[in-house]
Amino acid sequence: MFKTVMSKLTVNRLTTTGAMTIAIAMVLTGCQTLNSTSVNKPISTVETNPLTARMPVIDRQGRIAYVDEQGTGTAKISTLYSIRPDGSDRQLIDQLKGYIYSPAWSADGQWLAYSKQAPRQNPKIYIYDRKSKTQSLIVNAEGSNMSASFSPDGQKLLYSSTVGGNADIYEMRLNNGNTKQLTTLSSTEVQPSYASDGKSFVYTSDKVRAGRPSIYRYDFATGNAIPMLTSGYVASPQLSADGQQLAYLNGRKAAVMTLATRQTIDLAETGLDEPARLSPSGQYAVYPMRSSQVSSQGTKNIGSLVIRSLSGSTSYSINSDAGGMVRSPIWGR
Secondary structure, X not given: OOOOEOOOOOOOOOOOOHHHHHHHHHHHOOOOOOOOOOOEEEOOOOOOOHHHHOOOHHHHOOEEEEEEEEOXXXXXXXXXXXXXXXXXXXXXXXXXXXEEEEEEEOXXXXXXXXXXXXXXXXXXXXXXXXXXXXXXXXXXXXXXXEEEEEOOOOOEEEEEEOOOOOOEEEEEEOOOOOEEEOOOOOOOEEEEEEOOOOOEEEEEEOOOOOOOOEEEEEEOOOOOEEEOOOOOOEEEEEEOOOXXXXXXXXXXXXXXXXXXXXXXXXXXXXXXXXXXXXOOOOOEEEEEEEEEEEEOOEEEEEEEEEEEEOOOOOEXXXXXXXXXXEEEEEEEO
């Protein structure tokens, strides 16, 4: 049912040097080369962790997809997994020598979109089907193709691409591959994420000041984008299912804002410059964390997923036991 976009899309705008644009887009997308993570062992289960037991069913029975990185540079191995919020039922989705970026669930939890980058290749977007356990190549256009987001009805896909030179946002119909360019600026527009009603999406742009991203909301009816009420260096937005909260990267901290009051909870400085992501109910958030462990062999980095209640400071971690980095968790149904 999916159509692969392979040809170079037509663009009519000012372009910048391709390599520089891709580098900026990756910074704004939160893609860094770091030491990585391996097998995630849960330190908490439904039986032993009251926080998990109290979760709404929609959260507790959902799945968290995340990227597990091992090695560095040309030896980088990236693995895409999904797990239950209590750390059980870990399932392998994909693995390659290279990088996996920005997994994103469809609203019903059937599909998972993500970008893969093999050595000496640009990132391409794939969709994993949970029922058939197969991957389909969806976007193979020239340039860096990143940050996919499913429309609420699952019929369209937003993503950013440097196919025309600098990063812009595109929308593709999945049944026929027809693609429309939504942003046409000479700045960097990345990280689109649909609102649950499908009438708008939020995204990151540095159009006011190069290298200084802000968050905007694009309205499909008017084609206009307005800035969200955030300040400072902000990126990687995600709206809650009820549209009342915004999860994002606030400086170097994973944060959640209540839009009506602009009250912001800075959850943690993760050490990875990655955002929080909301649970389906919007009552919890998940984010990756890097910490250091000192032993007789020296200091090594340890990666983990942190799951936190937004109604208090209660949280728990699902840790790696192999001394690597966990990245880009996303919580779906």
